[in-house]
Amino acid sequence: METIHIYHTNDLHSHFNHWPRIHQFLLDRRTLHEEVDDEVFLFDIGDHMDRWHPYSDAFLGKGNVNLLNEAGYTAATIGNNEGITLSYEGLDEMYESANFDVLLANLYYKNGTRPNWAKPYKVYETCKGTRMAIIGLTAYFSRFYELLGWSMTDPIKELESLLGSLEGQADAIILLSHLGIHEDERIAEMFPEIDVILGGHTHHILHEGKQVEDTLLCGGGKHGQYVGHVTLTIDSLTKEIKQKKAILYDTNQLPSSENELEYREMLFQLGKDQLGKVVTELSISLDKRYIAAELCSALQSWTKADASFLNEGLILGGLQEGPLSKYDLLMICPHPINPCLVELTGAELKEVLLQTLDEKWEHLQVKGLGFRGTVMGKIVHHSISFEVQSGIKKVLVNGVELKKEEKYKLAIPDMFTFGRFFPEIFRAKTKQYFLPEFMRDLLAWKLANGESS
16 A cells, blocks of 8 residues: 655645744654655645735745745645735746746636646656646636736636546546635535545635545645645555545644744744835824825725725724835735725615714624724725705715716725625626725825825
């Protein structure tokens, strides 16, 4: 029998608290297995990078690639944080120094050719001649990739085509899937020839894996909570997989590595130093409320909208008088959230704006959707006002009451188009996303140029 060990991580999101011990654990395990001539593979399933952290933001993900290099990873696929929070050039250059394979089957250049830094799959052959085909797929956010200059294909159709070409070419097939647990379950039902799916994106935790038909599904949560370990036992002569076993290691229970705290602080400081470029000089200190109002004004100006609103919770702190750096902006607005323009009728816009007055927003806790804060915060408006006449609340845009059938362009943070906070926005047919600019880029533009409110 041949034993193959596969270790996997997913959705670190640049939470480096446990990365030093994960690194040491993977190195130790590789040494342990190789001493008894067992094969070892290391895979990352995407979203290793998240630009909320100075190290990732300053080096545009290249620092994360270095960390994967140092830990000896075999291959990785990309997540949406690598894919759509960088500019076209940023993603195209991110993996230039990668010592591992980047496996990504459903992303192309606009001309239809594959990126020169990625392969759709790779067949690895063990010392005993077992052929392992590893395929990579990432979440189907085609609209956003296209806005950035890429072309994206349906991952299921891409997978079907690849499996056809791989027939007879591999003894085991493993999918690196940054598609989410529901898509993984669907794939397992559709393609029983896939032996293992190493998953991510939805941050699911499968302590001993999950068997769906003939396929073993795996997932290790988020933020470095777990390291996954799959063991394949294979008949050396027939190449038949006799056993598939999955476990997760809780990184809180792994031995701490030497100088762990110092290492994390070093990564933070490297990013902070790199982001030290001064954007502008502030003549006075600014509090959170004022900054949120300025950002709301910038949002309307940038998108050329009729009006805008955003949640005050996007701003995590104030700014001090004096030099304003990119690092300062990252600290108060770390979210990978883009501006968005939505077209609504006057009736729809009135319904949305009246909902924004609800007191619930100020203390509503929010997770995901690109938001890296804690609570939504009060809704801030620009070019929008409210009047009560004869007990009826009227909504005005630029001082003029909304007309029911007229179309209006509303600027918002894109998080409101993903969540179901406002049904009218969620259902809107016309949405224009502005990429790769983040909200903090608009704030920098506003403060540096002194655009009037």
